[in-house]
Amino acid sequence: MPNEYDVTATLTGQAISYRKLTLNGENVDLLGAGTRLALPDTFTGKLELKSPYTRKWTLELEITTTSDPQTTVFKKTMTGTIPNNLDYRWSDQITLSSSQPPAAPVGPRMLGMTITAIQVPRPTKKTAGRKNVRGAQKPKRT
Amino acid sequence: MRRTMPLLLIFLVPAANVIGQTSAYQTSDSTSSILIYNPDQNNPSTANVVFNVASTEFTAGYLHLAPAEGWSWGFGVFGKPSTGLSNQIFQTSAGDKIGGSITFGYHSLAGQANGWMVDDWLMLQLTYTHSAAEIITDASSPAQKRTFDGPKALLLYNFYAPARNAATILFGFAGGMAKSNNIDALTPVTINSPLLQSAVGVTPSFTVVKSVNGYSGLYRTYTSAPIYTDAVVIPRKLEWTTLDFFTRSDVAAFNRYIEGGIGLFIAAPNMPTKVLGGITWSWKNGKPMLGIVAGWAF
Numbered sequence: 001m002p003n004e005y006d007v008t009a010t011l012t013g014q015a016i017s018y019r020k021l022t023l024n025g026e027n028v029d030l031l032g033a034g035t036r037l038a039l040p041d042t043f044t045g046k047l048e049l050k051s052p053y054t055r056k057w058t059l060e061l062e063i064t065t066t067s068d069p070q071t072t073v074f075k076k077t078m079t080g081t082i083p084n085n086l087d088y089r090w091s092d093q094i095t096l097s098s099s100q101p102p103a104a105p106v107g108p109r110m111l112g113m114t115i116t117a118i119q120v121p122r123p124t125k126k127t128a129g130r131k132n133v134r135g136a137q138k139p140k141r142t
Numbered sequence: 143m144r145r146t147m148p149l150l151l152i153f154l155v156p157a158a159n160v161i162g163q164t165s166a167y168q169t170s171d172s173t174s175s176i177l178i179y180n181p182d183q184n185n186p187s188t189a190n191v192v193f194n195v196a197s198t199e200f201t202a203g204y205l206h207l208a209p210a211e212g213w214s215w216g217f218g219v220f221g222k223p224s225t226g227l228s229n230q231i232f233q234t235s236a237g238d239k240i241g242g243s244i245t246f247g248y249h250s251l252a253g254q255a256n257g258w259m260v261d262d263w264l265m266l267q268l269t270y271t272h273s274a275a276e277i278i279t280d281a282s283s284p285a286q287k288r289t290f291d292g293p294k295a296l297l298l299y300n301f302y303a304p305a306r307n308a309a310t311i312l313f314g315f316a317g318g319m320a321k322s323n324n325i326d327a328l329t330p331v332t333i334n335s336p337l338l339q340s341a342v343g344v345t346p347s348f349t350v351v352k353s354v355n356g357y358s359g360l361y362r363t364y365t366s367a368p369i370y371t372d373a374v375v376i377p378r379k380l381e382w383t384t385l386d387f388f389t390r391s392d393v394a395a396f397n398r399y400i401e402g403g404i405g406l407f408i409a410a411p412n413m414p415t416k417v418l419g420g421i422t423w424s425w426k427n428g429k430p431m432l433g434i435v436a437g438w439a440f
Contacts, residue, residue, distance in 0.1 A: 014412060014413065015412075015413065015414070015415070017207070017261050017302075018209070018210060018249070018251070018261045019209050019210060020209075020210040020211075027210070030209065048210075050260050050261045052260070052261075052302045052310040052312060052376065052414070052415075053310065053376070053378070053381060053414060054378065084304060084307040084378070085260075085304055085307075086260040086261075086302070086303075086304050086310065087260050
């Protein structure tokens with residue numbers, strides 16, 4: 001069941017003629033204006049940039065709950081360079097977590113690889129009682 | 143403030159001559175097939191003012207190119223305040239004019255499917271030009287003021303692609319229909335009309351004449367079919383310089399011609415398409431044409 005979130009994304013970089021970020025298939029404003037989206041716990045994020053020049057860029061992405069804007073469920077700063085083929089595309093899974101650590105810059109080597117390493121799936125009603133679920137507490141032996 | 147300044151400048155430019163082109167990649171006749179996209183990622187709109195020294199023509203334009211796929215639009219004004227000095231230096235003969243244009247189209251990734259284009263946009267540009275000139279046809283008829291109203295419709299397609307990781311090539315193709323006149327082919331003249339003759343007995347005798355700049359020859363209007371192409375090469379190692387290989391032609395029967403040339407443009411650091419100025423050299427029907435432009439982008 002998707003929940004509503006506020007997504008704030010700011011892309012900086014010069015001479016980028018085409019820029020598109022989609023989360024779960026929905027377009028996100030890249031000028032920091034904020035976009036309200038209904039998102040599942042895990043979804044696909046896609047970023048596409050084009051420039052006629054080799055240019056550096058920075059994307060700051062923050063997702064907060066609409067009920068409490070102070071609760072950040074995802075925060076990440078990504079930096080990178082549009083390569084010589086003038087086209088940069090990134091696509092990966094994003095998992096929302098209220099235990100999201102503060103944003104840390106991602107080195108250029110990690111770009112395009114993944115941003116999911118920092119994510120831990122939230123226990124859901126279905127999985128909370130099951131064994132072998134990451135994040136679920138083991139029952140004590142008596 | 144950042145967005146309102148370009149608009150203010152557009153409307154404050156005196157006798158602004160808008161061709162509706164927002165590109166500084168202009169030849170001596172102020173034409174281009176390239177509508178440039180925004181150089182600043184955080185501001186999806188671009189405004190600029192270009193002064194074409196060769197034709198003494200101002201163009202001021204504003205273009206909003208959708209940041210991703212989407213509708214884009216722009217408008218412009220242009221004006222040519224006077225003939226005279228530039229015509230003598232650059233051997234041109236275009237008359238005074240003023241006009242405006244609107245542009246709309248779509249920023250798409252249609253060209254991406256072929257594998258080598260990266261980004262592209264297709265625009266339709268509608269231009270209206272109003273001009274007036276004194277024309278003297280022959281010795282037996284007085285000078286006549288002829289006004290000209292010329293609509294023009296151009297379809298422009300722009301895209302860019304890498305060239306062996308050494309450069310980027312920005313391509314432009316434009317074709318359309320226009321109502322034109324042949325004032326470029328007439329001879330620029332100064333027409334002296336007597337206003338006052340000294341009375342008999344006044345010494346020394348004198349004649350007062352009124353002088354106006356005009357054109358001599360058979361004036362005609364016709365339907366033209368202009369086709370413009372540009373290939374702007376932006377080297378990776380020397381981004382502040384660009385080379386523009388261009389053609390300008392008319393395939394309509396009355397004034398059929400093809401003109402080819404090369405332009406060298408200088409851009410702001412790290413902003414290769416924010417052209418500060420340039421010089422073009424072209425050949426039209428075997429006659430060399432020199433053009434100089436200066437541009438300001440916001």
